[in-house]
Amino acid sequence: MAPRANWKGFLRLSLVTCPVALYPATSDTEKVSFNQINRKTGHRIKYAKVDADTGEEVASEDIVKGYKVDTDTYIEVSKQELDDIALESTHTIEIDEFVPKTDIDSRYLIRPYYLVPDGKVGHDAFAVIRETIRSMNKVAIGRVVLTNREHIIALDPLGKGLMGTLLRYPYEVRSEQEYFGDIQDVKITKDMLDLARHIVEKKSGAFQPDRFEDHYESALIDLINKKRSGVDLTAKAAPKTGGNVINLMDALKRSLANEREAPPPAKTKAKKPRKAAAGQREMLLPISGKRAKEEPAAQEPKQEPKKAEKAVRGAARSKKAG
Template identity: 80%
Template sequence: MAPRANWKGFLRLSLVTCPVALYPATSDTEKVSFNQINRKTGHRIKYAKVDADTGEEVAAEDIMKGYKVDTDTYIEVSKDELDDIALESTRTIEIDEFVPKTDIDNRYLIRPYYLVPDGKVGHDAFAVIRETIRSMNKVAIGRLVLTNREHIIALEPLDKGLMGTLLRYPYEVRSEKEYFEDIQDVKITRDMLDLARHIVEQKSGSFEPGQFEDRYESALIELINQKRNGLPIAKAAPKSSGNVINLMDALKRSLAGEKQSAPSAAKVTEKATDKAKGKKPRKAAAGQREMLLPISGSGKRATRQQPKQDTKKAEKPARAPLRSKKAG
């Protein structure tokens, strides 16, 4: 099933307008997730909103927001007051300016979205805007309203569509000076730099996300499958703290180790051939749905239902706990 659009509206460049839909470009739904359960009963843990002093549960209609100004002192703000100042969504992403992509500091990037034409009309206008941005070799900067807040969005062509990246405001980005001021100025010898460069050269390559494996995710899946099948769980070997050695010695050992683990010429040639033929790299690890073992006697995956004795490990994810506060 295709994901639901987070936002629908219009994209406008001067007098050129087209209907568009905004979709999230990333997802965490394939990751293994857990519920919190009662060790004694095996039941799910339920969270309730309670008064911090009395401990009594509070009804939803009696809860309002409060801004903390001092210990036990809050400025109460009602829903109506928030609605009065909420930005009215114009349902339009108005492109304000075009900037070089290199001008955008990576610290300002929040999350990516896909922007596509909404419906059967407006594809021509969408293509005009997309190709204009592409031909300028720049990023279009606009604004849109999501959940009553206005966000800055950077738009750039991606294949047949547009990728929009939400950007942070300056007040959300911390200055690096307060963190870097205590870093000592040290002199590095040329020999050390040469050794480090050789290590970098040995490790250099092109970025291919499919080669990376989420090793913790794989370990979680293996653990769950072992427990489902009643297999003994082996204890992890104690981690070595390592010996503190001379920096130059460490660089030399690192370089020697990289040379020994460097791929053979045949493997490099084979990889280049596959890439030239258009073969896609194999995924390092399948997702949760592919790797969890099916339940015996059915074609369903373990993400749906567990045997009775393992019910504690297969329930749907619980919502994040809501922490009680005196106001808000």
């Protein structure tokens, strides 16, 4: 099922307007997630909204927003008051300016979205705006309102659509001087730089995100596999941490020697998109229990690691959907 649009409205460049929809370009639903449960009963933990002083649970209709001005003082703001100051740009992405992409500091980037025409009309206007941005080799800067907040959005052509990246405001970005001020000024010799460059050259390659592996996610899936199948778990020894480098030049030389001895990384084909798992039944191993004893079933063949991983991810998705 295609994801739901986070926002629908209009994209406008001067007098050229077209209906558009904004979709999230990333997702965390593939990751294994956990619920908090009661160790004694095995039941899931739920949270209630309670009054901090009386301890009594508060109904949703009695909860309002408040801005804290003192320890026990809040300024109450109603939904009607918030609606009254709603911005005019709520349903329109207005393009204000065009800037070189290289001018955007990466610290200002928040998250990416896909912007597409909404419906069967306006595709020609959308194409005009998209190709205008592409031909100028720049990024369009506009404004969009999401969850009652106005955000700056950078629009960049991506194939037949537009990629919109939300940007932070200047007050949200901390100055690096707060952190870099105590870094010492040191003199690096040419020999050290040359050795370091050789190491970088040995490790250089094309950006291939398909080769990225989430080792922690794989370890989580392996842990769940073992616990479901009743395998006894043994504690791993703590990893050894590297000691202080006594001779930096010697360390660089050893690093370069290790890189020369290591085989080149194997070329990998692009992975095919994962198919959604059928559901909880396909989550790695069957759970043994009363039903399993009453109705002995034929043994299911062991799943390959990658298949088991897909099954766990499918179960995680179906849990979240529920």
